[in-house]
Amino acid sequence: MYKATISITLRPSILDPEGKTIQHALTNLGYDAVDQVRMGKQAEVWIDAASEAEAREVATEACEKLLANPVTENFEIQIESASREAVGEGTA
Amino acid sequence: MYKATISITLRPSILDPEGKTIQHALTNLGYDAVDQVRMGKQAEVWIDAASEAEAREVATEACEKLLANPVTENFEIQIESASREAVGEGTA
Numbered sequence: 617m618y619k620a621t622i623s624i625t626l627r628p629s630i631l632d633p634e635g636k637t638i639q640h641a642l643t644n645l646g647y648d649a650v651d652q653v654r655m656g657k658q659a660e661v662w663i664d665a666a667s668e669a670e671a672r673e674v675a676t677e678a679c680e681k682l683l684a685n686p687v688t689e690n691f692e693i694q695i696e697s698a699s700r701e702a703v704g705e706g707t708a
Numbered sequence: 709m710y711k712a713t714i715s716i717t718l719r720p721s722i723l724d725p726e727g728k729t730i731q732h733a734l735t736n737l738g739y740d741a742v743d744q745v746r747m748g749k750q751a752e753v754w755i756d757a758a759s760e761a762e763a764r765e766v767a768t769e770a771c772e773k774l775l776a777n778p779v780t781e782n783f784e785i786q787i788e789s790a791s792r793e794a795v796g797e798g799t800a
Contacts, residue, residue: 617743623715623750638751642770649766651709651754658715658748659730664741674741678734 618663618671619698624684624691625656659683668695710755710763711790716776716783717748751775760787 626632635653642650661678665671675693684691718724727745734742753770757763767785776783 625750625752635751638774641774645773647766647770649756649762650770651756653754654752656750656752658717658750659727660717660746660748662743662745664743670741674739678737678739678742681737682730682733 617698618665618668619696620659620661620663620671620675621694621696622659622661622675622679622683622691623656623694624659624679624689626654627688627690630688656689657683662698668697671695709790710757710760711788712751712753712755712763712767713786713788714751714753714767714771714775714783715748715786716751716771716781718746719780719782722780748781749775754790760789763787
């Protein structure tokens with residue numbers, strides 16, 4: 617079992633209104649040191665694969681076909697081996 | 709100038725309907741190897757601080773006061789030094 621941590625961010629040339637809004641809010645809270653904020657998504661995907669390369673291939677295809685918009689977003693994948701016991705299935 | 713990459717994830721005990729939906733979609737696309745998906749947010753924050761410790765302090769307070777919900781979310785902060793030139797301000 618492998619865990620892919622996928623970071624999906626807007627391409628630098630794309631305007632980020634959410635990031636701008638958060639930056640203004642932080643400035644209003646007194647955090648003038650905050651120069652800029654860019655928001656993105658993160659996906660943690662547990663993949664039952666035979667090798668790290670196979671897990672990376674599944675994660676890459678998942679990004680290209682579903683998770684990331686190829687026109688406006690970039691994605692980065694980090695793969696680590698993970699134990700079989702699933703992350704909390706959410707009981708709350 | 710420092711750049712904080714903040715990863716905000718749901719606590720393991722919290723149900724993640726978005727993650728479940730994406731997992732089903734990936735299975736329908738034929739990716740049966742995908743065992744589970746947990747979605748989260750990522751914030752990239754450029755901080756004009758004198759030291760890494762100071763930048764980490766600003767990023768931590770920004771999470772506690774605004775970016776992360778203390779009841780349902782965890783956050784992790786990675787700090788790296790960054791060049792002054794701002795990331796693309798978004799021209800598109």
